[in-house]
Amino acid sequence: MKKVFSLFWIYLVLLFLYAPILILTVYSFTDATMIGQIRGFSLHNYITLFTTPELLQMIFGTCLLALVVALLSTLLGTVGAIGAFYSKKSTRSVIELANQIPVVNADVVTGFSTCILMIAFFRIRKETYFPLVIGQTALCAPFVYLSVLPRLKQMDHQLYEAALDLGCTPSQALIKVILPQIVPGILSGFMTAITLSLDDYFIATYTKPATFDTISTYVVNATRGSQTEIKTALWALSAIIFVVVTLAVVGMNYSSEKSEGKNR
Amino acid sequence: MKKNVFSRRQLAVPYAIFLFLFVIIPLFVLIYFGFTDENGRISFANFLHFFGSGKTIGTLLYSIVIALCTTIFCLILAYPVAFFLAKGNFGRKQVWIMLFVLPMWINFTLRITALKEILTVLEGNLAYHPFFNTVLCMVYDFLPFMILPLYQALCKLDNSLIEAALDLGASEFQVFYKVVFPLSIPGIISGVTMVFLPSMTNYVVLDMVYNSTYIMGSLIGSYFSSYDWNNGSVISVILLLMICAVTLLSERFTKQEQIEKKSVLK
Numbered sequence: 001m002k003k004v005f006s007l008f009w010i011y012l013v014l015l016f017l018y019a020p021i022l023i024l025t026v027y028s029f030t031d032a033t034m035i036g037q038i039r040g041f042s043l044h045n046y047i048t049l050f051t052t053p054e055l056l057q058m059i060f061g062t063c064l065l066a067l068v069v070a071l072l073s074t075l076l077g078t079v080g081a082i083g084a085f086y087s088k089k090s091t092r093s094v095i096e097l098a099n100q101i102p103v104v105n106a107d108v109v110t111g112f113s114t115c116i117l118m119i120a121f122f123r124i125r126k127e128t129y130f131p132l133v134i135g136q137t138a139l140c141a142p143f144v145y146l147s148v149l150p151r152l153k154q155m156d157h158q159l160y161e162a163a164l165d166l167g168c169t170p171s172q173a174l175i176k177v178i179l180p181q182i183v184p185g186i187l188s189g190f191m192t193a194i195t196l197s198l199d200d201y202f203i204a205t206y207t208k209p210a211t212f213d214t215i216s217t218y219v220v221n222a223t224r225g226s227q228t229e230i231k232t233a234l235w236a237l238s239a240i241i242f243v244v245v246t247l248a249v250v251g252m253n254y255s256s257e258k259s260e261g262k263n264r
Numbered sequence: 265m266k267k268n269v270f271s272r273r274q275l276a277v278p279y280a281i282f283l284f285l286f287v288i289i290p291l292f293v294l295i296y297f298g299f300t301d302e303n304g305r306i307s308f309a310n311f312l313h314f315f316g317s318g319k320t321i322g323t324l325l326y327s328i329v330i331a332l333c334t335t336i337f338c339l340i341l342a343y344p345v346a347f348f349l350a351k352g353n354f355g356r357k358q359v360w361i362m363l364f365v366l367p368m369w370i371n372f373t374l375r376i377t378a379l380k381e382i383l384t385v386l387e388g389n390l391a392y393h394p395f396f397n398t399v400l401c402m403v404y405d406f407l408p409f410m411i412l413p414l415y416q417a418l419c420k421l422d423n424s425l426i427e428a429a430l431d432l433g434a435s436e437f438q439v440f441y442k443v444v445f446p447l448s449i450p451g452i453i454s455g456v457t458m459v460f461l462p463s464m465t466n467y468v469v470l471d472m473v474y475n476s477t478y479i480m481g482s483l484i485g486s487y488f489s490s491y492d493w494n495n496g497s498v499i500s501v502i503l504l505l506m507i508c509a510v511t512l513l514s515e516r517f518t519k520q521e522q523i524e525k526k527s528v529l530k
Contacts, residue, residue: 006348010360013345017367017407020378027381036385080279086272095276098283101291104457104511106465108481109500112488113290120493121293138286141279170272195369201468206488216468219373223380223472235381238374245369253362 021242028235033228045236048229055233062198062214069136070193076137077144077193078186082178084145085152099142110139111202118207131207139203140196144189151185152178191252291504297497310498320483327464327479330395334402334463335456338410341403342455346414347444351423361415368408376472379404383473394475401473402463409462410455417451418444450518457514461507 023035028046031039049055084095102110114135118124124131155178163173201216208217215237222230301307314320349360367375379401384390390397421444429439465481478486480503487496 003352006344006352009344010348013341013407014363016341016404017364020382020404021367021370021375024378024381034385035381076279076282079275080282083273083276083279087276088273091273091276091280095280095283098280098287100511101287104461104507106461106481106503106507108465108467108484109294109503109507112484112496112500113294114286115488116297116493116497117286117290117293120297134286138282141282142287145279174272199371201373205485215371216373219371219377220468220471223377234374234377238370238378241370241374245366249362249366249369253358257358 021238024235025239025242028232028239033232045232048233049236049240052230052233055230055237058213058215058218059237061212065132065136065214066194066197069133069140069197070190072133072137073140073144073193074186074190077141077189078148078182080141081145081148081152082174082182085149099145102139102142103146107139107200107202111135111204111206114138114203115206126207127209129209129212132204132209132212135203135207136197136200139200140193143192143196144186147189147192148182148185151182155181294497294500294504297493298501301494310494313495314498314502323478323483324480326477327481330398330402330479331460331463333399334406335410335460337399337403338407338459339452339455342407342410342414343452346411346418346451350415350418350421351426361412364411364415365408372405373468373472376401376405376469380472390474394470394473394477397473398470398475401469402466405466405469406459406463409458413454413458414448414451417448417454421447453514453517457510461510464506465503 027035029041029043030037031042031044080095084092087095114131118131118134119126126132159177159181160173163177164170168176198215200214201220204214204217208214213221219234222234298310299306299308301309345364348354349357349364354360380390380397383397383400387393387397425443425447426439429443430436434442464479465484467479467481467485470477470479470482480499483499484496484503487493487499
């Protein structure tokens with residue numbers, strides 16, 4: 001009885017989380033302009049999605065931005081975490097406190113404060129993309145820092161000393177001994193940075209050039225308009241992202257399970 | 265030897281500078297703009313304007329109500345899920361929890377669009393139930409953020425405590441509210457902070473379901489579109505203070521919990 005209820009509840013919440021996306025995915029393969037209409041199979045939405053320059057530019061721009069931001073934050077966050085880990089305790093706690101600010105802060109406030117600093121105070125032009133990239137990096141780098149730090153704590157520290165004793169220079173020891181041990185943390189930090197950048201709406205709206213759109217800002221603007229063609233093409237985009245995310249998560253879990261199996 | 269240690273420390277410098285320039289300085293600029301008028305003179309008019317106007321206080325209250333409802337519904341939906349997954353005997357827990365966390369990775373505007381399309385069919389016109397739709401979409405958006413910390417907290421909970429309570433004659437309900445619930449409070453708190461604050465500020469959800477009432481975030485949005493940096497900063501500073509308060513409170517609470525747990529074990 002208890003098991004029945006718990007399964008019922010779990011499936012109910014899963015239904016709530018997945019039904020809208022799944023229904024939209026099914027409808028993306030039809031000509032319907034609204035959910036509920038019954039129409040035949042069609043790839044119309046996918047063709048629109050991949051042939052409208054505006055949509056393609058927006059998708060490509062979002063991905064490129066996410067990649068640049070993620071690379072930059074991974075570099076900053078990883079190097080910062082290594083440096084902070086070996087710093088004095090007081091220095092480290094100051095860095096950690098500052099690092100915590102973007103993590104707990106509301107995105108609206110992070111975005112607005114970046115905008116104020118760059119655009120109202122220093123009068124940097126949005127068209128340079130500098131405020132946008134730096135704003136998102138300031139959000140993402142702390143998460144990279146947080147995912148690298150636990151790996152540093154788990155690491156075997158005698159290996160570094162051993163490498164030095166065996167004649168490595170400090171930078172060699174860093175690259176050949178420390179770095180390989182924290183790769184899982186760096187990778188998961190990189191993935192977090194990618195998702196945060198892809199998901200970000202607020203920092204993007206407050207700092208992006210007027211002509212540039214990310215998926216988030218584009219979708220929000222599209223819901224205000226009433227272009228059916230674009231609206232249903234976005235269904236196709238949701239379907240694709242859903243499939244890509246599912247494959248990525250399944251793949252990551254599979255590979256981590258496999259490597260755990262090897263370690264045993 | 266001393267030189268080597270020094271060189272590793274130096275790696276912290278670029279990140280520290282970055283954090284200082286783009287995380288700390290913006291907060292000071294916010295405070296500066298909050299306490300000055302358009303001409304750069306020091307003034308408290310912006311704050312008086314916020315606290316003196318019934319409209320803005322109404323906005324504050326409305327966002328608290330929205331956030332409270334969202335948090336409560338998330339908790340009601342998420343707690344049983346987290347509990348069953350952590351304590352029930354379902355095989356392959358990793359896969360189950362992954363299923364609940366996966367939506368977090370899909371762009372939130374696209375997910376809300378999906379729910380919105382369904383709601384449009386069910387309700388006919390979204391404008392009839394703005395409050396309900398807003399809360400529903402927020403719950404939909406933030407639910408994974410509630411499930412994950414609850415699940416982690418409940419996984420840490422030692423099963424032998426539950427068994428001991430049952431052996432000592434506690435009913436299942438007593439076990440829940442005297443053992444399981446108190447020990448899961450750190451998870452609840454971290455889940456609540458992850459849901460409550462964003463749902464006070466994420467005005468995009470309201471925009472998307474055509475709810476024209478303002479929440480705190482919408483104020484920042486509208487001041488941004490009218491280039492009113494000073495009033496926008498005031499709202500940001502107020503939100504920052506609230507975030508600080510909540511974070512400090514929750515940290516204190518979870519630390520106290522840890523201390524209590526330790527003293528129980530001794």
